[in-house]
Amino acid sequence: MFSCAGVAPSSPGDGDGDGDGDGDGDGDGDADGAVEGDALGLGLGDAPGAVLATGDGEPTGEADGDAVTAGVALAVGAYIGYVALWLLAVAVDLRPGYLHGAKSLVDGHFGLLTVVAVSIVNPLFEELFVCGYVISFAQERGRPALGLNASIAIRLAYHLYQGAVGVVGIIPFGLVFGVWFSRTRRLLPVVVAHGLTDFVGLVSYIQ
Numbered sequence: 001m002f003s004c005a006g007v008a009p010s011s012p013g014d015g016d017g018d019g020d021g022d023g024d025g026d027g028d029g030d031a032d033g034a035v036e037g038d039a040l041g042l043g044l045g046d047a048p049g050a051v052l053a054t055g056d057g058e059p060t061g062e063a064d065g066d067a068v069t070a071g072v073a074l075a076v077g078a079y080i081g082y083v084a085l086w087l088l089a090v091a092v093d094l095r096p097g098y099l100h101g102a103k104s105l106v107d108g109h110f111g112l113l114t115v116v117a118v119s120i121v122n123p124l125f126e127e128l129f130v131c132g133y134v135i136s137f138a139q140e141r142g143r144p145a146l147g148l149n150a151s152i153a154i155r156l157a158y159h160l161y162q163g164a165v166g167v168v169g170i171i172p173f174g175l176v177f178g179v180w181f182s183r184t185r186r187l188l189p190v191v192v193a194h195g196l197t198d199f200v201g202l203v204s205y206i207q
Helices: 018-037 061-091 099-105 112-140 144-157 164-184 188-205
Strands: none
Touching: 061 164, 061 188, 112 144, 112 164, 112 188, 144 164, 164 188
16 A cells, blocks of 8 residues: 655646646655655555555556566575575584584474465565664664664574574575665565575475
8 A cells, every 4th residue: 555645736727837837746746755655654665665566656567577586586696695605604614513403493394385375474574574664764864784784683683593504594695685675675576585585495394
């Protein structure tokens, strides 16, 4: 849902064309600003709006397709960063001892629908908070670097139960997702990328 409450009505013309010109310009500018500033009505800036709607609030199929493509690219880029960080840890003899016990973090097996549901709901809630809220909040106050660092720190904190594997994995993913959102304010590709990585991580548990 997009708010257009800030749209000003056009002023009636006074015979010399000034009224019509001023009214059209102000109305269009306010409408675009309202769409970008209050996407989803959550105060998240234009994060989801840049993907889900055009400037006038109309949904676009091309935007959705682009979001999926960008999400796949983000997931691949984050995974490359994960592999690079892992190789660096091995090179300096800091290999985490939790690697071979990582599968014990998930007890049992799941159905396909359960894995798909988790891969949709979990990324949506996580990214709405750590990117959509934390980063946007800091950017609006002129502290983008603080927002990015806080986003990564919060993301890392609730994955500490994974031990060293979680640290090695979450840092590159949090950095790639956070930088992307900070630069583009597009949230849907981040949700898609997170969902893909969750699904790949859980697919071996499907029974």
